[in-house]
Amino acid sequence: MATLVRARLGVLVRAQLRRDRWQLLAWAGGIGVLAVASASAVRAEFGDEEQRAALVAVAAANPAFLFLRGTPDGTGVGAVTFFQVFTFLAVLAGLMNVFLVVRHTRGDEDAGRAELVGATPTGRLLPLVATLVTAAVVGLLLAGLVTGGFLVAGLELAGALLSGVALALAGLVFAGVAAVCAQVLPTARAAAGAAGALVGLAYLVRGIGDALGPAGADPTRAEPAWPSWLSPIGWSQRVSPFGQQRPEVLVLHVVAVTLLFGTAVLLRRRRDLGDSVLADRPGPAAGGRLTGSVSGLAVRHQLPSLVGWCLGAATLGGLAGLLAPVVAEAVESNEALGQLIARLQPGVAGGTVEVFTAALLGMAGVLAAAAGVQTVLRLRTEESEGRAELLLAAPVAVRSWLAVQLALGFVVTALVALAAGSAAGVGLVVAGRGASWLGTGPAAALAHVPAALVVVAVAGLVFAVLPRLTVPLGWGAMVLALALGQLGELLRLPAWLQALSPFRHSSALPLEQLDRTATLVMVVVALAVAAASVLLVRLRDLTT
Amino acid sequence: MRAELIIDVSGLRKHFGRTAALDGLDLQVRPGEVHGFLGPNGAGKSTTLRILLGLIRASGGRATVLGRDPWADAVVVHRDLAYVPGDVGLWPNLSGGQIIDLLTRLRGGADPQLRRQLVEDFELDTTKLARQYSRGNRQKVVLVAAFSRPARLYLLDEPTSGLDPVMEAVFARHVERVRAEGSAVLLSSHILSEVERLCDRVTIIRAGRTVQTGTLAELRELTRTTFRVAAGGDGAAPVAAAVLGSLVGVTSLRTADGTLEFDVDPDRLPEVLAELARLRPSTVLAGPPSLEQLFLRHYGDGTEGEVR
Numbered sequence: 001m002a003t004l005v006r007a008r009l010g011v012l013v014r015a016q017l018r019r020d021r022w023q024l025l026a027w028a029g030g031i032g033v034l035a036v037a038s039a040s041a042v043r044a045e046f047g048d049e050e051q052r053a054a055l056v057a058v059a060a061a062n063p064a065f066l067f068l069r070g071t072p073d074g075t076g077v078g079a080v081t082f083f084q085v086f087t088f089l090a091v092l093a094g095l096m097n098v099f100l101v102v103r104h105t106r107g108d109e110d111a112g113r114a115e116l117v118g119a120t121p122t123g124r125l126l127p128l129v130a131t132l133v134t135a136a137v138v139g140l141l142l143a144g145l146v147t148g149g150f151l152v153a154g155l156e157l158a159g160a161l162l163s164g165v166a167l168a169l170a171g172l173v174f175a176g177v178a179a180v181c182a183q184v185l186p187t188a189r190a191a192a193g194a195a196g197a198l199v200g201l202a203y204l205v206r207g208i209g210d211a212l213g214p215a216g217a218d219p220t221r222a223e224p225a226w227p228s229w230l231s232p233i234g235w236s237q238r239v240s241p242f243g244q245q246r247p248e249v250l251v252l253h254v255v256a257v258t259l260l261f262g263t264a265v266l267l268r269r270r271r272d273l274g275d276s277v278l279a280d281r282p283g284p285a286a287g288g289r290l291t292g293s294v295s296g297l298a299v300r301h302q303l304p305s306l307v308g309w310c311l312g313a314a315t316l317g318g319l320a321g322l323l324a325p326v327v328a329e330a331v332e333s334n335e336a337l338g339q340l341i342a343r344l345q346p347g348v349a350g351g352t353v354e355v356f357t358a359a360l361l362g363m364a365g366v367l368a369a370a371a372g373v374q375t376v377l378r379l380r381t382e383e384s385e386g387r388a389e390l391l392l393a394a395p396v397a398v399r400s401w402l403a404v405q406l407a408l409g410f411v412v413t414a415l416v417a418l419a420a421g422s423a424a425g426v427g428l429v430v431a432g433r434g435a436s437w438l439g440t441g442p443a444a445a446l447a448h449v450p451a452a453l454v455v456v457a458v459a460g461l462v463f464a465v466l467p468r469l470t471v472p473l474g475w476g477a478m479v480l481a482l483a484l485g486q487l488g489e490l491l492r493l494p495a496w497l498q499a500l501s502p503f504r505h506s507s508a509l510p511l512e513q514l515d516r517t518a519t520l521v522m523v524v525v526a527l528a529v530a531a532a533s534v535l536l537v538r539l540r541d542l543t544t
Numbered sequence: 545m546r547a548e549l550i551i552d553v554s555g556l557r558k559h560f561g562r563t564a565a566l567d568g569l570d571l572q573v574r575p576g577e578v579h580g581f582l583g584p585n586g587a588g589k590s591t592t593l594r595i596l597l598g599l600i601r602a603s604g605g606r607a608t609v610l611g612r613d614p615w616a617d618a619v620v621v622h623r624d625l626a627y628v629p630g631d632v633g634l635w636p637n638l639s640g641g642q643i644i645d646l647l648t649r650l651r652g653g654a655d656p657q658l659r660r661q662l663v664e665d666f667e668l669d670t671t672k673l674a675r676q677y678s679r680g681n682r683q684k685v686v687l688v689a690a691f692s693r694p695a696r697l698y699l700l701d702e703p704t705s706g707l708d709p710v711m712e713a714v715f716a717r718h719v720e721r722v723r724a725e726g727s728a729v730l731l732s733s734h735i736l737s738e739v740e741r742l743c744d745r746v747t748i749i750r751a752g753r754t755v756q757t758g759t760l761a762e763l764r765e766l767t768r769t770t771f772r773v774a775a776g777g778d779g780a781a782p783v784a785a786a787v788l789g790s791l792v793g794v795t796s797l798r799t800a801d802g803t804l805e806f807d808v809d810p811d812r813l814p815e816v817l818a819e820l821a822r823l824r825p826s827t828v829l830a831g832p833p834s835l836e837q838l839f840l841r842h843y844g845d846g847t848e849g850e851v852r
Contacts, residue, residue, distance in 0.1 A: 110636070110675065187636065187675065282671040283638065287645025291638065297646060301635070386633025390686070393597050393627035393699075394650035395619045541600035 008122050012130035016104050017137065024138055027096040031089055031167075032145035037487075038085040039153030043077050044492070052080050056220045059083070064323040064356055067211035070237050071222040078155040078242035082163060087203060090233040093142060093171030094199035097135055098192055101178035104131040107188040109274050118273055128179065128268050132261050135175035143168035155242070162241035169253035173232040174199055176260025183267035186276040193308065200312070206234035211323070232256060294396055295404045302375055306412055309371040310419040313364050317420035320360035321427015321441065328352040353433060357424055358444060358508040364420030365448025365506060366482055372413035372456035373478050379405050379463055380470040384544055392542065402464065403534045409456045410526075414449050421445025444509035450519050451502035453526035455481050461529050464537035549608075550575055550697050550728040551596060556605035558591055558752075565591045567752035568605070573697075573728050578719060580743035581732040582839060588752040589732045590630055593701050596730075597627060610696060623651065626690035630701035630732070632682040634674035640685045641670030647689035654692040662688040665714045680706035691718050698722060698729045704738060716742055736835045748839070756838075764832040768795065768807035772829040773820065775802055784823045791816055807833070 017024070046052045056072040059065040072083045105128055108114040117127050143164035150160035178195035185191040209228025221243070228234030235252045239245075267277065290296040328351060379402065382388045392398055425441025428434075459474035466473060484493065485503030498504050502525075505518040551573035558566040566588045573579045583589050594600045596609050598618030607614060609621050634643055644663075648654035663670055666684045677685065683706045690698060698719075704712045712735070719729055719742055733739050739746060740760065747757040756763060775781040781802045788794050788804065793812025798805050808816045820828070 280673050280676060283642060283673050285639065285641040285670040287642040287649065291642045291646040292649040294650070297635075301637075386629065386631055387635060389594075389599060389629050390627075390633070390647060391650070392599055392618075393622060393625075393629070394647060395622040396650055397619045542594065 005123075005126070008120075009126060009130055009133065012117070012122065012127060013133050013137065016130060016134045020100065020103070020134075024096070024100070024141075027092070028138065028142045028145055031092050031096070031142060032149045034092075035081075035085065035089060035146050035163075036149040036153050039077065039081040039150055039155060041492075042081045042084060043154065046077075046080065049075055052077070053220060056080060056083070060219055060222045062327050063211040064327040066213065066222060067207040067319070067323060069210075070206075071210045071213055071224050072220055073240050073243035075220050076242055078150070078159045078163075081150075081153075081155070082159075082242050086163065086167070086237060087206065087233055089146070089167055090170045090236055091199055091203050093167055094174035094202070094233075095196060096142075097138070097171045097175035098178040098195040098199060100135055100138065101131055101175050102182050102188050102192040102195065104134065105179060106182035106185070106191045110188045114273060124273075125265055125268055128265060132175065132179060132264075135172060139168035139172045139175075142171060158245060159242040162239055162245060162247060165247075165250065166236035166239040166241060166253075169250055169257070170232045170236040173253055173256045173260065174202075176257050176264065179264035180260055180267065183264055183271065184277040186278065186280050197308075202231040202233050204315070206231035206237065209234055210237075294391065294401055295408075297391075298404050298408050301378065302408055302412060305374065306371070306415065309367065309374075309412070309416045313367050313371075313416045313420035314423040316360060316364055316367065317423035317425075317441070317445065318427045320357050320364075320420075321424040321429075321437070322431055324353040324356040324360075324428060325431040325433055327356050353428070354510050357428070357441070358511045361421060361424060361441075361445045362448060362486070362503075362506070362508060364417060364424075364445050365452055365503065366486070367420065368413045368417040368445075368449060369452035369455045369481070370478060371416040372409040372452060373459045373474055375409040375412045376405055376456055376459045376463065377471055377474045380467065380474075383467065383542065386544060389542060389544070398542075399534050399538055402460065402537045403530075406457065406460045406530045406533065409460070410453055410530075413452045413456055414446070417445040417449050417452065418442055440510050447509045447514055447519070448503070448506045450522035450526065451481075451485075451506045454502040454522050454529065457526045457529035457533070460533040461536070464533035464540070467540065467543040548575060549573065551579075551607075551609055551730060553592070553596075553607045554605060556592065556595065556607055557603045558588075558595060558600070559603045565752055566595075566602075566605075568754075569749060569752060570754040570757070571747050572757075573730050574745075575696075575728055576723060576726050577744040578723050578729040578731060578742050580739040580746035581730055581749070582734075582736075582739065582746060583749040587749050589749065590701055591752075592749075593627075593699050593730070593732065596699060597622070597625075624696040626651070626693070626695040626698050628683070628686045628690050628698075628700045628703045630705070632679075632686050634677070634682055634685060636675035637673060639671055639673055640668060640677065640681070640688075643674060643685055644670065644689045644692065647686070648693050651693050651695075654689075655694065658694075659688065659692040662691050662718070665718070666711060678706070680708065680711070683707060684711070687715065687718075691722070694722070694725065694727070696727055698727060700729060701732045702734060703731070704733070704735060712738065736839060740835045746835075760835065763838055765810065767833050767838060768809055769813065769830055770807050770833055770837070771805065771820075773804045773806075773823075773825045774827040775804060776824045776826040780823075784825070787819065787823060788816075791819060 046055055052075045056075055059069070060072050070083050070087045073079045108117070108127070114127060118124065146167055147160045147164035150163060151157065174195065177198050178191065181191040181195040185194060206224070206228040209224045209226065209231070212225040212227070213222045214225070224234060224237065228237070232253065235249055239247060239249045271277065290300040382391070392401065421442035421444055424445065425437045425439070428437035428441060455478050458477045462473040462477070463470045481501040481503055484498050485501035488498035488501065488504070502522055505515070505522060507513065507515045507519070549572050551571060553569060553571040556566050556569040557564065569588065569592060571592065581589055591600070595602050595607055596614050598614040598621065601615050610624055612621050614621055638646070644659065645654065648659070666688055668681065668684045668688060674682065674685070683703060687703060704715050707715060716738065719731070723729060731739065731743060743760070745757070745759050746763065748755050773784070775784045781799055781804065784804055785797065785799050788806060789797050793809040793816055794806050795809070796807045
């Protein structure tokens, strides 16, 4: 009997891995590449110990830096790499697992596939167990990739291995979180949204802990404060792979994974297929104002995620606003530190507040682009799931259908950027940096919108021309623009390649003047690409 | 004559890559008729409907809907048309009522009285979210949306495949209502009793090509009559079977419990009847083939189906 169950489990796990193979390879491979690239970049840019010590000293004295990256843990290449990149890797690993688990649990229930599997002699729990096994297998792969990547980059074995395991286990905790969310919430969208938000929260909570952490006697180390114990990412940081090496902290992960997986299985055992702990409420019997037109429908469907994006962007902007002065004070009170910052960022005119705000609002620009791309890509789901067929069988032109969604994508992009910029402005005003920030903050964020619009329009063009590839190419264009623009320097790409990214041509207000020509060109390009997509979409068949 | 056709399709072709989904399809739907559109799975019924809606473009041939090119004038055509897809995908987070109102408002708004009547007839709970609906209920949502605003043409792609018999009857009633109002209906269906009951004319397609079209009476004239005969007396059956089996025009002869069953070609009917009278049977049942029999002949293998 037991062998039979094992055999069925094996079939399910293999089927899941096969279904996701490209997606998982992209995620895990991307995380691995980012790890290798960061280690190489640290080695290339901060080759000798003294440079690294300077970098770490600046960072350790800078709560904003600690908030974003983590706490420094020594001056070796490994320690600096871990400090630079680990929290980002952990967020990525968490999101990968959230999507993986929700896809195979609540996602399959939504799509009716779970019913097919449930009708075979697998038992009620086996599909969930198989998903968790798949997540563990992927965790093993991820640990292997990161360990291998760090070894290739020349880091020591013990540190590389501990980093890989700490990352994979943090990811697995989020797999457990996602598994519980999938039991509690009625749809895959809601489950993935909630679990994804918890990943973000884990990042923020450890950020607060790290930022509040007291600097020790050693200027190259900082100990996180207690809030970081509340976050699985914080636990992984405390494993300290390239410092004190505390593998015993990993017990926390194991306990959390066991508890979460156990809770998910218990919840699943108690509920019906398709049922959820929080059930759907009935809706209105008649349509309201927003369900009478294509544009109303588009707005109605985008509203919840727009609110989510804006909240995320406002959090980022607000943090920038509130933290920038803290950074500035730290720097201003320390002349040596100020000189270091000036040396680290040559050719930048402006105070620390400006530098910090401009950098974070650049990230907000990317967030805005992602929100716009997500808006446009919704069209593809509508088409592949048969809803576009219903809509376009009514007197609705396919061109106006796309045009409405593109316009909405543009508006969403601008609103998300505006949310970040306004929050930053308000934060800076609250922090007593002067009322002028009330205008400068939003303006600085909006300066990134033209570049973001180009990316959004490209997603529309892909939808119009290559419908089946819309989702991979749409997000691919976004990631490429981000990689070339934000990481191009880090990865030492040639200038012409970096120049392909629209983000390279955004002006970093208030450090730089607004480049009117570049801005105008990008707006024109975005509009031209959007217009081309609207024209071209008429030439193709509806493609389910 | 041609000008007043609601749907006029001739020689329609559609390729997806190398596979030919439609390969010279003909279809004519007249005003005020319910037209059955039959064919085995994968014959090209849904592809035809999508071309008629201008959702995909024909690779060749000619198609007009309401006198217009469905691809070029899609929006204009859709003002006078209602559609029920075979595979109903709804917005999971909208209620049935919201979806009905959305789809009818896009066409200009529902007739409120009609909408109320349809919701009542189909016993639809319009407050449920679409993701909670069963397949039959999803179909009801789209049917209510299609029928709550009058249209000149209703394109229905297997609209009752998820409905129970009571709901099928409701559906039939509304089809008859819109026909009485002068609308045309193109009904793709696998439920033969429904087609037999509702349809004025029928087109049967196979592998992307029209194999037969006409009224059910016309189709039957072209096909064999089925006889069921009880031979008069013990031991008469084998003799009768031998005699009938030797006649030209008698096919599919089978015997069971002294009863003979066989089909007769229409042009040999007088000769067979004369021979049959000589055998002095005790009872004779003769009937046209059911649509099912017509159907199975076209579905079965290709050679027998080439009547026209």
